[in-house]
Amino acid sequence: MGEPVVQEQLPLRVSLRDEATLENYHGEHNRQGLARVRQILAAPEPAVTVLCGGSGAGKSHLLNALCLAAEAQGDSALCLSLSEAQHLPAEALLGLEQFRLVCLDDLQALPADPAWEEALFHLHNRVLDAGGQLWIGAPAPPATMHWQLPDLASRLKAAAVIQLRSPEDDDLLHLLQARAASRGLELAEEVGRYVLRRAPRDTGSLLELLAQLDDASLRNQRRLTIPFVKTVMAW
Structure with a gap:
């Protein structure tokens, strides 16, 4: 008898493309x-x-x-x-x-x-x-x-x-949390600060990283936790 076929649960969220707007410019x-x-x-x-x-x-x-x-x-x-x-x-x-x-x-x-x-x-x-x-x-x-x-x-x-002044950590954290929320993700403060300690500081790189985490979260149906982020990013 063959192995039972397990149907993967469809994610409830959809991956959204980030767009730079005047409204989501943070700082x-x-x-x-x-x-x-x-x-x-x-x-x-x-x-x-x-x-x-x-x-x-x-x-x-x-x-x-x-x-x-x-x-x-x-x-x-x-x-x-x-x-x-x-x-x-x-x-x-x-x-x-x-x-x-x-x-x-x-x-x-x-x-x-x-x-x-x-x-x-x-x-x-x-x-x-x-x-x-x-x-x-x-x-x-x-x-x-x-x-x-x-x-x-x-x-x-x-x-x-x-x-224009370069952003402080709090500005980058708020940016990441706002963009995560727009994707249906919850990014806890401790997870966001963990990311900021290891990721490049420019906004473009951070948003690309967030998109990568979003995709991984969708595929694995996992919340963004420090252990999960560490695994996905191989940190």
Whole structure:
């Protein structure tokens, strides 16, 4: 007689994809910065804004959230990381002014090439001439960075700068707990702090880790406990 077939219980939760929104950007210490972001986004006039901050401050989160918010309002938007530009010609920036909102992340990764600086300079001007908004993510204000093209340097130095602080442990814990709750997961404080002691500190890595734990929890029908997290992550 064969082994009885055991039907696996279907999980009650579904795995959800995290989306960066203005509403789920966490960090009490960046509340004023977020308010300024919303204010500029809602303004009808053209604008150039630089989001500055260290790793984990949420620059990429906000840039992606801005695109989602603009699209929700019926505007066209594009988010591009300049770290992807290393193997592209400077002409890759041509035509981007067709978008109402253009978000460029990782300004520090702009290739050290006069052609790229000139391309960014002209994109800056075309976006403003078209009545759009240009948002840039950078680890430091453009005024502190070295530029070969004086015209680009002067344009970027004139941009509005919003300084974002890197999150404290409590901010990251609240972020993880809120995202876990949105997935139907309960993340106890001691489990969250255990994760923070061992995981990378940037928001993107933490949310990827949470997605991995969510999948494991669904497959195994297990709650998130320290022993379970330790096993899943091989810590």
